[in-house]
Amino acid sequence: MSENVPGRPGRGRRPAAEVRAAVLAAAGRILLRDGMRAVTFDRVATEAGASKTTLYKWWPSPGALAAEAYFVRSRRVLELPDTGDVRADLITQLSAFVRWLKDEGAERPMSELVGAAQLDPDLARAWSTTYAQPRRELARERLRIAQRQGQLREDADLDIIVDQLWGACYHRLLVLKVPFDESIVARLVDHALYGAAPPRGGYR
Amino acid sequence: MSENVPGRPGRGRRPAAEVRAAVLAAAGRILLRDGMRAVTFDRVATEAGASKTTLYKWWPSPGALAAEAYFVRSRRVLELPDTGDVRADLITQLSAFVRWLKDEGAERPMSELVGAAQLDPDLARAWSTTYAQPRRELARERLRIAQRQGQLREDADLDIIVDQLWGACYHRLLVLKVPFDESIVARLVDHALYGAAPPRGGYR
Numbered sequence: 001m002s003e004n005v006p007g008r009p010g011r012g013r014r015p016a017a018e019v020r021a022a023v024l025a026a027a028g029r030i031l032l033r034d035g036m037r038a039v040t041f042d043r044v045a046t047e048a049g050a051s052k053t054t055l056y057k058w059w060p061s062p063g064a065l066a067a068e069a070y071f072v073r074s075r076r077v078l079e080l081p082d083t084g085d086v087r088a089d090l091i092t093q094l095s096a097f098v099r100w101l102k103d104e105g106a107e108r109p110m111s112e113l114v115g116a117a118q119l120d121p122d123l124a125r126a127w128s129t130t131y132a133q134p135r136r137e138l139a140r141e142r143l144r145i146a147q148r149q150g151q152l153r154e155d156a157d158l159d160i161i162v163d164q165l166w167g168a169c170y171h172r173l174l175v176l177k178v179p180f181d182e183s184i185v186a187r188l189v190d191h192a193l194y195g196a197a198p199p200r201g202g203y204r
Numbered sequence: 205m206s207e208n209v210p211g212r213p214g215r216g217r218r219p220a221a222e223v224r225a226a227v228l229a230a231a232g233r234i235l236l237r238d239g240m241r242a243v244t245f246d247r248v249a250t251e252a253g254a255s256k257t258t259l260y261k262w263w264p265s266p267g268a269l270a271a272e273a274y275f276v277r278s279r280r281v282l283e284l285p286d287t288g289d290v291r292a293d294l295i296t297q298l299s300a301f302v303r304w305l306k307d308e309g310a311e312r313p314m315s316e317l318v319g320a321a322q323l324d325p326d327l328a329r330a331w332s333t334t335y336a337q338p339r340r341e342l343a344r345e346r347l348r349i350a351q352r353q354g355q356l357r358e359d360a361d362l363d364i365i366v367d368q369l370w371g372a373c374y375h376r377l378l379v380l381k382v383p384f385d386e387s388i389v390a391r392l393v394d395h396a397l398y399g400a401a402p403p404r405g406g407y408r
Binding site: 111112114115116117118119124125127128132133136150151152153156157160161162163164166167168169170171172174175176177178184187188191192193194195196197198199 | 379
């Protein structure tokens with residue numbers, strides 16, 4: 001699939017993948033700058049030099065487009081490194097995650113997307129399948145490596161580790177609505193790795 | 205403050221505390237049965253036999269009333285016992301919390317309240333100050349006792365424990381949007397207490 005590019009007559013059709021990338025980049029820029037409500041098909045089509053018809057074909061709603069744009073935009077920022085030390089890598093990634101939210105403007109659009117998703121089942125599905133679950137799978141992959149290397153217990157529940165790291169941050173952002181910053185990260189990781197009970201403990 | 209009770213002529217004015225409790229109980233019933241949007245001043249006033257003027261005086265918005273009604277309604281269900289064994293008590297409370305959400309109909313109104321709070325700063329304030337932070341303080345109190353009894357490390361961060369228990373549940377409910385049930389609770393508590401790293405670990 002391809003389409004004529006408005007304002008680029010004579011330059012012919014762009015390949016679909018290129019149009020798709022341009023649309024997602026434009027949606028991501030608008031989302032981070034002006035928030036979820038600014039991501040309309042009209043505005044994104046204009047900014048991306050794409051036709052609205054194309055957007056309607058590819059995304060069921062502006063919310064679904066915003067969720068995917070958020071995933072694409074955050075991908076590079078939220079990479080989980082593998083230096084061989086899972087504690088260090090989790091601290092690196094969670095610090096980047098907190099900066100992304102707090103310093104790079106992602107807190108507002110993320111809160112708006114998750115907020116709106118609670119009242120809109122289609123957006124909930126789009127958010128969960130194009131952002132939240134793929135990100136969880138990326139975290140699981142890194143944790144699986146650590147588990148194979150003996151840095152996590154054999155019976156550790158990787159999904160619970162995800163809940164207790166990134167979920168802890170979302171808890172402060174969305175539920176408690178209390179301020180926090182990167183200074184929490186190392187303690188968060190140490191709690192997830194070593195627990196809150198005195199050292200003599202162990203799984204029962 | 206008190207007011208005339210519609211439909212109870214001749215029985216005079218009810219004390220303000222009684223009216224307030226009746227209003228919160230009515231709002232809680234409507235919230236659990238029909239969701240956040242059904243909690244309007246009109247409907248709550250009628251169901252509680254109170255005047256709308258009174259509701260306007262006591263709550264800045266129907267959302268603020270719904271948040272407080274949710275707190276009152278959940279209080280008994282969400283009590284944190286103290287049997288002297290923090291692991292057992294956390295499992296008891298978190299199991300009740302998951303049942304409250306999953307079996308007693310609280311998931312929908314909670315999600316709607318937290319969702320709407322992301323798009324409405326006044327509701328965010330009401331939710332945080334009348335529900336989320338008071339509940340965190342109740343959990344902290346129980347954890348403080350456990351810490352004094354040596355069941356938690358002296359340097360354990362009680363707020364992080366709260367994030368890693370209840371926050372983990374909210375993460376699945378609100379962000380991941382994946383199903384879960386009580387069967388997660390014991391593992392969640394064991395992860396928070398004993399960590400995901402092999403037993404030789406300890407805080408660095």
